[in-house]
Structures are given as C-alpha cells and as structure tokens.
Amino acid sequence: MHLTPADFDALPEADAVALLLDCCASPTWARSVAAARPFGNREALLSAASAAAESLTGADLDDALAGHPRIGERSEHASSRREQAAVTTADAGTLERIAAGNGAYEEKFGHVYLVRAAGRSAGELLEILERRLANDPETERKEVRAALAEITRLRLERLVTEETA
Template identity: 40%
Template structure:
C-alpha cells in the first residue's frame, strides 16, 4: 500500500506504507483493542499526527463495551508498576509515576472499584498527582455502570492519543 509521504514524520511515512500486519504491530503499544487498531489501519493514509489522533477519537466513540474491555484488560492496576522491557510497559510506568507511591488508601480504593465494576480503575494518569488520582477513583466508584463505561471510554481515548503522539514523536 503506497499511501504517500508525510514530510518530516518518519513514523507516519512507515505507518502509511506498512503492510497491514506491520501497521497493526505499530499500534499495539497504543491500545490493545483489535477493532480500534483495525479501524486505524484501514483509515490510512494520515497526513499528520493530528489527523491520526482525530481518527482515533472517532473510532473510540464507535467502540462497543467488548472492544473497550479488551483494551482495558491490557492495563495494569493504577499504582502497580507494569513489568517487562517493552515500550508499552515503559510508557505505562512513566504515565503512572505519581500513583506508584500513593499507598494503602489507593490500594483499597482500587479493590473497592474492582469489586463494584469487575475491572481495573483506568485513568490517563500523566501529569496527575497521587491525590488527584485517588480523588478520581473515589468519585468514580459511585458512578452507575453506564456512566463509568463512558468514563473508561474517555480515559482509554486519552491514553491512546497520548501514546500515538509519543509514537509519532510529536
């Protein structure tokens, strides 16, 4: 698939021209939803990172809960350190740096949240303090299921956008 070049953006050059399997592999670090990744690949070519992120936002709005859950299940509990040497694990550790020292109160809030919703609490933690993260889990544990699923969608979308920008070097 020769899709055109994006001046000054070597990631987008490679991504736009990659075979579908290679393009899917590039995206795996950003989001683990196969439907999201597939929709992102068929949306090529992208002229710049902003168009890439805009497409991601549109795709996220259309994902069903099963697709969101697939992405959600790949995330570690907030405050836990992702293991491994992969780029995704490193980004996760960096994104959750403030939460790693939050202690017992966050651990208990995570347990309460998981008991209520059946999955880990997810938040785009980049730039947030441990206190802010704790306040958010305590607020969101009171959500009803439908409201919380939409909050999860928004947070997954933010994380994917952040990681797409990192991948593109923007």
C-alpha cells in the same frame, strides 16, 4: 520510537497494528485505524483514532481495559510505567488507599480502574478513584471511554510526530 505520519503510513499492516496495540489494547480499534491509512498527517491519524475509539463495542472496550495495569502496580508496559511515574514516589498510606480503591472499583464495575495517570500525582489519582466509585455503571462507562481516549491520544502523540526525533 518516533515515526512521521509518512513512516506510519508506509508500515506493513501487521507492523502498524502491533504499534497501535501499544496505544490501545483493542484489536478491533488497532485494525480499524491501520486499515484507514494513509493519513498524510498526524491530525488525520488522531482524528481517525478518535472515531474508531468512539465506535468500540462493549466487548472491544473490555479488550482495551484488559491491556491496562492497576494504578499503583508495576507494569511491564513502558508507557504505563512512564504514565504512572508519580505513583512510584507516593507514601505508603496513599498506596494502600489506592490498592483498596482498586479492589472496590473492580468489585463494583468488573474491570480495572482506568484513568489518565500522566501528569497527575498519586493523590490526584486517588481522589479521582474515590469520586468515581460513587458513579453508577452507565456514568462510569462514559468516564472509562473518555479516559481511554485520553490515554490513547497521548500514546499516539508520542508515537507519531510531525518530524523524527
């Protein structure tokens, strides 16, 4: 689905929130962005979405993380499948290392490893995972926020276009 900014602005609030939850699983974020309408143009929407993401509390961030599958695991979410497409063709050794890294990451940080997978190979995702496993919790939380912002922006850019496709 592609919407123009005007189409998005005209949606009933519940419909807008539902679409936004496909971009970021934080109900607080989705309600905040929907309530800030009308935007008039895509950049205003993206700016409001970014500001709302920066203001997420720890619990809100946890909600957003809960909406993401592990890297390398099959997801029911179409966006996640598309974004992780490179992992589906990865060799067994890389997939095993990613699975082991996912477990170590979750044990250390208490949540799923979140990274922008779109446009990255399985090897790159593994390399980033291994690097981030060395982070302290505060540094990793910053990386998670940055990754969430990237993912959310990409999904919003696919959802709201300047023209209908």
